[in-house]
């Protein structure tokens with residue numbers, strides 16, 4: 001049969017998470033179809049049609065899907081399920097919200113946040129904040145899977161699949177979008193950035209995070225944070241990197257004033273190069289950092305900026 | 314309105330997890346176990362609803378081994394009124410847990426189920442959503458703020474881009490995120506009082522649920538280890554190294 005990938009998007013742009021999920025889906029069960037559920041989302045469907053390996057794009061363009069609320073998404077995906085032996089979504093807050101409902105309705109387990117497809121029915125997934133990797137086999141039934149996108153390369157954009165309109169399913173109206181407060185930023189998205197500068201409790205205030213933001217702008221980097229920095233209100237919740245926040249794997253992760261709790265490491269230890277700057281030479285983060293600098297961050301940040309300026313940044 | 318709060322007994326978040334040498338799982342012998350931190354937040358939220366007069370009764374439920382009763386006791390000490398312990402040994406998968414919880418909801422008819430968004434052992438983040446689907450209820454996941462109204466609730470949710478508010482009809486399932494509240498500590502008098510509160514003993518069979526795992530765990534291994542790298546003396550040296558490594 002085939003697999004169905006549920007597209008991540010905001011009705012105008014296809015999220016990169018989709019291209020990565022397509023790569024995972026190709027390894028589970030080809031051909032791959034992509035479902036774009038949204039409203040006024042034709043441009044998203046066009047972008048999905050270009051992903052290499054995609055055989056067909058389904059577009060459900062109707063108001064209940066504007067915000068991808070879990071209840072109408074469940075009804076739509078369940079209605080399409082008979083044609084597929086695997087359904088995959090990226091492990092974004094959207095995918096995590098609707099996909100378990102689909103699994104329950106189909107009476108199959110969900111395999112959450114896979115990091116590797118070992119064979120079409122066997123997968124690796126991190127457990128215990130990434131301190132262990134479980135290899136699990138789903139012998140019977142449809143495979144319902146969320147994908148940790150940092151673990152898969154994006155499918156190329158050289159395809160040209162047909163786009164098919166599908167009807168919306170009935171919406172119970174039990175859930176209604178009221179509003180949202182999004183962090184607006186010109187900086188790259190955390191999960192897509194090549195460089196991340198991240199701050200912890202050591203930053204002491206939201207005001208001080210501006211220092212990190214300036215540094216990030218020089219590097220074209222995204223800004224991340226530890227839970228402690230979010231809990232203290234220095235930065236919004238969507239900055240949180242870790243077991244229960246975002247999982248990132250940039251080329252370069254620079255941590256300022258972050259101690260290195262396992263819950264934080266779970267979200268960034270697959271970064272290519274990790275730099276830790278901390279005034280405590282025994283900070284656990286130094287045990288996994290490629291480059292360690294024992295220093296006061298309030299001195300280190302301006303020093304780094306000055307060194308970068310010398311390099312023409 | 315009755316509120317049901319499922320609580321799971323998991324390895325304490327401060328414990329360094331060790332993978333067993335034979336690859337069969339992680340070593341849970343003699344390690345500290347606690348209530349899943351997200352479930353503590355769920356208990357706290359439910360108890361606050363009761364204190365505000367929005368909830369009439371808070372029922373803590375745990376599905377797990379004999380010792381899961383201690384986790385229910387902890388919830389009772391934090392202010393839950395009574396408990397239901399569904400005794401089950403070994404791994405119970407999220408889908409089976411959701412099915413048992415569905416049975417409990419059908420018997421108890423709560424107006425709300427509040428539970429953790431994820432358990433810090435299997436990191437699945439799915440049980441609440443599954444329960445909502447099985448009951449055909451709406452859900453408010455990753456809750457940052459909960460406002461209970463008349464027959465509905467407004468849930469502010471932590472999403473990838475920031476915060477989103479949805480209005481859901483009750484009954485519903487809410488799953489907690491880290492910023493929903495700061496759980497209290499149980500006071501000694503409340504710990505004493507909790508000992509007298511009732512815990513019903515049940516089994517999965519009471520709800521007609523087969524808990525045989527559907528996924529086969531072939532092995533559990535240690536992740537690739539990262540080595541500590543170079544300790545550098547100055548920022549100039551650090552930036553130089555990053556330049557050499559091609560990171561800048």
Ligand SMILES: Cc1cc2nc3c(=O)[nH]c(=O)nc-3n(C[C@H](O)[C@H](O)[C@H](O)COP(=O)(O)OP(=O)(O)OC[C@H]3O[C@@H](n4cnc5c(N)ncnc54)[C@H](O)[C@@H]3O)c2cc1C
Nearest residue numbers: 200201202226227228242243244245257259263264279297
């Ligand atoms: C259920 C649960 C889920 C969690 N999920 C996450 C998660 O997803 N992400 C996450 O990050 N955490 C998470 N945590 C929290 C985690 O356990 C830690 O508490 C948190 O990561 C600590 O943040 P921190 O390193 O910023 O703060 P701290 O541990 O307080 O460390 C601050 C560091 O800053 C250094 N410092 C202070 N001042 C300076 C200075 N002037 N210059 C240089 N260095 C300085 C200190 O030496 C220290 O090492 C979770 C916890 C639980 C229980």
